[in-house]
Amino acid sequence: MKLCIFAALSFLPLSTMAAGDDYQDIGERSQEMYAAAGISDHRLGKLRGDKISALLGARNYYQNNWFVGGELEVSYLKYKELSLNESYGLAANVPIGKHFSFVGDSSIDIYGLVGYSMTELNFMPEKITVRGLKWGLGTDVSFSNFMVGVRWTQAELGNDDVRDKLREQNITLFAGYKF
16 A cells, blocks of 8 residues: 555656647647546456546646656446445556647547556455556547547456465446646
8 A cells, every 4th residue: 555655746746847849730739637537347367347437637738749647546436346435546647658639639649558556345244455567558538628538448356365365357438627
C-alpha cells in the first residue's frame, strides 16, 4: 500500500513540469487538469466483475501536440463470484500520446499508458493485496470542457503469497470534465 501511494504521488508531479513556449499548434492551453468517472468490464484471472472508477489527472501539451500526463485512479470492484466480496483498487498512470484538434474546441487524444496498480481482494475473512505494473491504450474525445473516452488496460498483479501472477484486464468507458 505504501509503495502504491508513493508511486501515485511520484507520477502526478510529472504532469506539472514546465514546457517550452512553443504552443502554436494547440493555442494558449499548455496544460489541462481533468476529473472523470468510469465503468469497466473487469477481469482478474478467472474472476469477472464490474469496476467503478474515479480519475483525477493532468496533461502537459508540448510541441507538435504530443502530451505527457499523470493521473490517480481509485476504483470500487464488485465481483460476480459469491466467494469474493467487494474490493477496491488504486492506480497511478502516466498517459503519453498525441492530441488532434478539429473544428472549434473539439479534439481527440490517442495515447498509451503505463502505471502501477494495487487491488485488495476481500475473501471473507481474509484480505489479499496484489500489485504490479499496468499498461494499456486509450482514446478521449473532447467537446469544449467535456470529454468521453474508452481505454483498455492490463496489469500483472501479485505479492509474496500469490505463487502465480494474476492478469487484470479492464475495458473502461468514462466521462469527465476538463478545467
